[in-house]
Amino acid sequence: MNILGQFRFRAIDLLRGTNIVETLKKLRKEQYLDSQTLANLSRNNYKEFLAQMIPTTQYYTNLGSKVASSVLTKEIIRKNTAALFSKWFSHKKYAKGTGGSTGAPLVYYTTNEAQSFMWAGILLSWETLGYQLGDKVAFVAGTSLGKNDIKHKVFHQLMNVTTYSAYQLNDHDIESYLYRIDKSKTKLMYGYATAINRIAEFILKSQNTYSFSHLKGIVSTAEILSDKHRNNIEQAFKVKVHNQYGCNEAGISAFECDFGNMHYINSATRIEFDNDGNALATNLVNKAFPMIRYFTGDKFDIVENVSCPCKRGYPTIENFMGRTCDLVIDKRNKVMHSAFFNVLFRDNKHIEQFQVLFNDHKLTVYLQLDSNDLPKEMANYYLDAIKGKMEFDDYAIEINAPFLEAENAKHRYVINTSTDTSIPA
Numbered sequence: 250m251n252i253l254g255q256f257r258f259r260a261i262d263l264l265r266g267t268n269i270v271e272t273l274k275k276l277r278k279e280q281y282l283d284s285q286t287l288a289n290l291s292r293n294n295y296k297e298f299l300a301q302m303i304p305t306t307q308y309y310t311n312l313g314s315k316v317a318s319s320v321l322t323k324e325i326i327r328k329n330t331a332a333l334f335s336k337w338f339s340h341k342k343y344a345k346g347t348g349g350s351t352g353a354p355l356v357y358y359t360t361n362e363a364q365s366f367m368w369a370g371i372l373l374s375w376e377t378l379g380y381q382l383g384d385k386v387a388f389v390a391g392t393s394l395g396k397n398d399i400k401h402k403v404f405h406q407l408m409n410v411t412t413y414s415a416y417q418l419n420d421h422d423i424e425s426y427l428y429r430i431d432k433s434k435t436k437l438m439y440g441y442a443t444a445i446n447r448i449a450e451f452i453l454k455s456q457n458t459y460s461f462s463h464l465k466g467i468v469s470t471a472e473i474l475s476d477k478h479r480n481n482i483e484q485a486f487k488v489k490v491h492n493q494y495g496c497n498e499a500g501i502s503a504f505e506c507d508f509g510n511m512h513y514i515n516s517a518t519r520i521e522f523d524n525d526g527n528a529l530a531t532n533l534v535n536k537a538f539p540m541i542r543y544f545t546g547d548k549f550d551i552v553e554n555v556s557c558p559c560k561r562g563y564p565t566i567e568n569f570m571g572r573t574c575d576l577v578i579d580k581r582n583k584v585m586h587s588a589f590f591n592v593l594f595r596d597n598k599h600i601e602q603f604q605v606l607f608n609d610h611k612l613t614v615y616l617q618l619d620s621n622d623l624p625k626e627m628a629n630y631y632l633d634a635i636k637g638k639m640e641f642d643d644y645a646i647e648i649n650a651p652f653l654e655a656e657n658a659k660h661r662y663v664i665n666t667s668t669d670t671s672i673p674a
Contacts, residue, residue: 257407269372276369308332360534370517380466453484471495500531500535599620
């Protein structure tokens with residue numbers, strides 16, 4: 250046991266009002282219960298949640314018996330935010346934002362209990378690779394994982410986390426990252442699949458040798474981890490790569506075990522599916538802002554009663570078909586992670602959805618607004634922010650123009666229209 254690591258996380262709980270350490274202890278034991286016991290626990294938690302939330306939440310009270318067949322979307326949440334607060338919950342609430350893989354920004358509200366579960370679920374995924382509380386961790390991601398305000402800097406310092414920007418993935422940036430990761434004796438890497446794969450490709454093409462002798466493993470999150478990316482990363486870093494899936498607003502937390510199964514913590518989330526196979530999730534932990542049958546935008550299968558050699562009783566997720574993020578590449582071959590645009594547009598409630606198209610010379614942002622007006626100063630602010638990060642010959646913003654659809658009719662929020670879509674070395 251890492252005593253200093255325990256102290257670090259106890260300090261986090263004390264300062265933030267969370268209960269991460271105790272929640273993690275609970276999950277460590279719970280994961281090895283048999284599948285039937287966990288299924289009963291999930292069912293009972295769901296019934297209790299509905300019994301508490303429906304009568305005390307105006308939106309669901311108004312729905313009446315239709316709650317059982319209703320679907321909660323981002324658009325509904327944006328239009329009914331005030332009606333989605335539970336009168337039953339009297340403790341402190343926190344506003345959270347998510348760009349979402351569809352490019353539709355959302356502000357929702359969460360609690361200390363929900364945040365404790367979110368982090369305990371993440372830590373549980375890290376522990377499958379030998380992580381101990383307090384081990385040195387590298388975050389390779391955007392601000393969804395590595396926010397840069399004072400509060401998060403203190404939080405990451407206590408966690409013993411160093412953040413490495415997925416927005417900046419040029420060769421000299423990557424070389425600097427690798428040097429710092431190796432020198433700091435980092436034990437675990439955690440971040441976006443495409444960003445870590447970009448680093449792995451650099452290593453595989455590089456003449457330099459990196460030992461990473463202290464690295465225990467790598468956990469990929471936020472995007473689909475393709476077999477190609479997994480192989481690249483494992484070959485480059487010479488450690489195991491595990492996948493982790495989280496939909497924080499929906500309370501979904503799933504992690505890959507050593508045997509390749511993706512277990513999801515069903516005691517905290519109820520997952521159903523609509524007629525098209527889209528996952529509808531009910532977050533059983535967030536009792537301040539109940540989200541019942543929330544449309545996640547992801548598709549996958551759930552397998553109950555799994556007999557996994559790891560002995561965990563949680564169900565597993567298979568055939569995951571969620572959306573991935575892309576990389577934007579400018580005329581100087583500078584690489585920017587698409588999460589940059591999620592963050593840029595997230596706080597503008599008038600933006601319903603966006604799409605970015607780019608080629609070797611031009612970048613165009615398509616914004617779907619709830620009106621036909623984007624103030625000139627706001628448009629200039631967005632363009633200046635983009636120009637400060639990426640260099641193209643031309644930039645444009647189009648308002649309420651049709652999006653370019655992918656062949657499978659899914660919304661793509663970043664599309665490379667160049668003839669050569671490969672990522673530069």
